[in-house]
Amino acid sequence: MPSVLEAMKACRPALLALALCACQAPIGAQPAPAPSREAVQAARDQVQKDPNLGGSRQEQTLRFKDMDSWKSKPSKSEPPPMWLVGMARWIADAGRLVIWALGALAVALFLVGLRHWIRVRAELASVKTLPLPSHVRELDIRPESLPDQIGATARNWWLRGDHREALSLLYRGALSRLVHDHAVPIRAASTEGECVQLATRRLAQDRSDFFARLVSAWQLTVYGARMPDSNKVLALCADFDTHLGSTSPKPEAPR
Numbered sequence: 001m002p003s004v005l006e007a008m009k010a011c012r013p014a015l016l017a018l019a020l021c022a023c024q025a026p027i028g029a030q031p032a033p034a035p036s037r038e039a040v041q042a043a044r045d046q047v048q049k050d051p052n053l054g055g056s057r058q059e060q061t062l063r064f065k066d067m068d069s070w071k072s073k074p075s076k077s078e079p080p081p082m083w084l085v086g087m088a089r090w091i092a093d094a095g096r097l098v099i100w101a102l103g104a105l106a107v108a109l110f111l112v113g114l115r116h117w118i119r120v121r122a123e124l125a126s127v128k129t130l131p132l133p134s135h136v137r138e139l140d141i142r143p144e145s146l147p148d149q150i151g152a153t154a155r156n157w158w159l160r161g162d163h164r165e166a167l168s169l170l171y172r173g174a175l176s177r178l179v180h181d182h183a184v185p186i187r188a189a190s191t192e193g194e195c196v197q198l199a200t201r202r203l204a205q206d207r208s209d210f211f212a213r214l215v216s217a218w219q220l221t222v223y224g225a226r227m228p229d230s231n232k233v234l235a236l237c238a239d240f241d242t243h244l245g246s247t248s249p250k251p252e253a254p255r
Helices: 004-024 037-049 069-072 082-128 150-159 163-180 191-203 205-222 230-244
Strands: none
Touching: 150 163, 150 230, 163 191, 163 205, 163 230, 191 205, 205 230
């Protein structure tokens, strides 16, 4: 908007013209009558319509924005809502707890595995260091005291009527194979039930089941004073080398 001073400067030519006209009027002439209100209003409107004399104009100019005003202008960003802050803290705490739980689980699994490994190694070491028994109770289980074909020999003895000797040969042969070929930690004072438990821990399922059936037939003969079914004994003789076959060379008998 132009100021009042600028508007007066723009009207200066018109005012000078009016002053000259007034000076050129004859001396002694009667003064002109005062203009009416309507005439003054019409003259003012005419002046305002002239772009050089009055009115208002709008001008647009380009100028560089003051960088300091940007720096000093306060930020209008609002802080995040409290529920979002609380959720972020909860997620952080939960993640920390999960990491600690996984770490504790890994340590526990490691300790359990280490304990099992140490126990297995200790058992193997004890088996290797302890001398192998030559007898279990009163039964001789030395490999040199047994025939090469234990199952076939026991079958022949059973068929000729030597039932107790046949079952004794099967049981002694089974104990010898478990001790010398399968590293089952059977000791000289081990009972039949303890031998079955030790064999179950060390042997495969089919072999341990076969040994359990053989021990059951032997106990029936020794403690029950009854002979087992002939077909079951013949089956034990036929399956002996299949389940408890020798895997090591037989030592020579001492001369």
